[in-house]
Amino acid sequence: xxxxxxxxxVSAAPGQxxxxxxxxSSSNIGNNYVxxxxxxxxxxxxxxxxxNNKRPSGIPDRFSGxxxxxxxTLGITxxxxxxxxxxxxxxxxxxxxxxxxxxxxxTKLTVL
Amino acid sequence: xxxxxxxxxxxxxxxxxxSLTCAVSGYSISSGYYWGWIRQPPGKGLEWxxxxxxxxxxxxxxxLKSRVTISVxxxxxxxxxxxxxxxxxxxxxxxxxxxxxxxxxxxxxDPWGQGTLVTVSS
Numbered sequence: 001x002x003x004x005x006x007x008x009x010v011s012a013a014p015g016q017x018x019x020x021x022x023x024x025s026s027s028n029i030g031n032n033y034v035x036x037x038x039x040x041x042x043x044x045x046x047x048x049x050x051x052n053n054k055r056p057s058g059i060p061d062r063f064s065g066x067x068x069x070x071x072x073t074l075g076i077t078x079x080x081x082x083x084x085x086x087x088x089x090x091x092x093x094x095x096x097x098x099x100x101x102x103x104x105x106x107t108k109l110t111v112l
Numbered sequence: 113x114x115x116x117x118x119x120x121x122x123x124x125x126x127x128x129x130x131s132l133t134c135a136v137s138g139y140s141i142s143s144g145y146y147w148g149w150i151r152q153p154p155g156k157g158l159e160w161x162x163x164x165x166x167x168x169x170x171x172x173x174x175x176l177k178s179r180v181t182i183s184v185x186x187x188x189x190x191x192x193x194x195x196x197x198x199x200x201x202x203x204x205x206x207x208x209x210x211x212x213x214x215x216x217x218x219x220x221x222d223p224w225g226q227g228t229l230v231t232v233s234s
Contacts, residue, residue, distance in 0.1 A: 002157060033213075035220035037158075044207055045150075045158065047222035056222060088158055092219045096174050099215055101148075101160035 003028060004089055004104035011110040012079050020074040020107045022089035028102055032092040034072040036065055039086040039106075048087075049074065081111050114139040116208050116225035124202075124232050130195040134208030134225060135188075142166045142186045148211035148221060149182065149193045151204040159204075163211040164191055171214060198232045205229050 005023040012018040022034065036049040047056050049065035052072065064075040072089055089104040120132035134147070141147060148163035162172035164182045172180050176195070184191040195202060206228055209221040 033218050033220075037221070044224040044227050045221070046224070047220055050212070050220040050222070051218055090158070090160075090220070092215055094215075098174060098177075099171065100174055101163075101171075101219065103158040103160070106157045 002105040003093055003102040004091065006087075006089060006104035006107045008105070009108045009110065011112055013112050014079050014081060016079050017075065017077045018079060018109065019076075020087050020089075020109070022072040022074070022104050024070050024072075024091065024093075024102075025095075026070060027095035028070075028091050028093040029067065029072055030070040031094065034065065034067055034089055034091045036063075036072075036074045037088045037090065038083075039088065041085070045088060076109070079111050084109055084111050114210060114223055116210070116223060118206060118208050118225045118228040120206075120228060120230070122229060122231060124198055124230060125234050126199055126232055127197055130193070130198050130202060130206075130230055130232070132193045132206055132208075132228065132230070133190055134192070135190045136210075137189070139210075140186075141184060141189050141191065146171070146211035146214045147184070147191045148209050150207045150209060150221065150224075151202075152207070152227075153201075153204040161193065161195070161206075163214060200232050203230065203232045 037045040039045045052067040053065040093100045093102045146163040149161040181194040209224040
C-alpha cells in the first residue's frame with residue numbers, strides 16, 4: 001500500500017493528451033515538492049519533472065507537472081508509442097520525525 | 113555527465129547481509145548532494161531505502177532503518193549499502209541515484225544507475 005495514490009493504468013491514442021494523478025496528504029504533497037519519473041520497460045527510472053513543474057534539460061515540453069493542495073498531476077501531450085511506460089510520483093513525507101521519501105504505486109501508460 | 117553503477121552479489125542467502133556498492137563517475141561525491149538507494153521488487157513499485165551525504169550524514173526509510181547501513185568512501189568516489197537479516201521479501205532490483213534536495217528542499221533523484229537484481233534464496 002503506497003502512501004501516494006496513483007491510478008494503476010491510463011490509456012490514450014497517439015497524438016492525444018493524458019493526465020496521471022498522484023494523491024497524497026498534508027504531510028507529503030501538501031507541504032513538499034513533487035517529482036515524476038518515467039520507467040520504460042526493462043530500464044531504470046528517469047527524472048521527468050522536479051519541484052512540481054520543472055523539466056530537466058532534455059525533457060520535451062510535451063511533459064508537464066502541476067500541483068494543487070494535496071494532489072499532483074503529470075500531463076503528457078502529443079502521445080507517442082515511445083511514451084508507453086510506468087510513471088511514478090515521489091515526494092518527501094514529514095509525518096514521522098525523521099522524514100521519509102515516498103513514491104506512488106505507479107501508473108502504466110498504454111498508447112493505443 | 114554523472115554516471116552511477118551498482119555492483120555486488122546477485123544472490124544472497126536468507127538471514128545473511130546484502131552488500132552493494134555504487135561507483136560514481138563524472139562528479140565528485142565530495143562536492144555535494146546526497147546519494148541514495150532505491151529498490152523495486154519484481155513487478156512492483158519503487159521503495160526508497162536511504163541516502164547519505166559526503167560527510168556521512170544519513171537519512172533512512174523508517175521501515176528499514178533497523179537493518180540498513182549506508183556508508184560513503186570519498187577516496188573511491190563510491191557509496192555502499194548493507195541490508196542485514198534479509199528474507200525473500202528483500203528480493204528486488206536495487207538502484208543507486210543522486211538525491212538532490214533532500215527533505216523539504218526539493219527532493220528528487222537524478223541520475224539513476226542501471227540497477228542490479230538481488231535475489232534472496234537458499
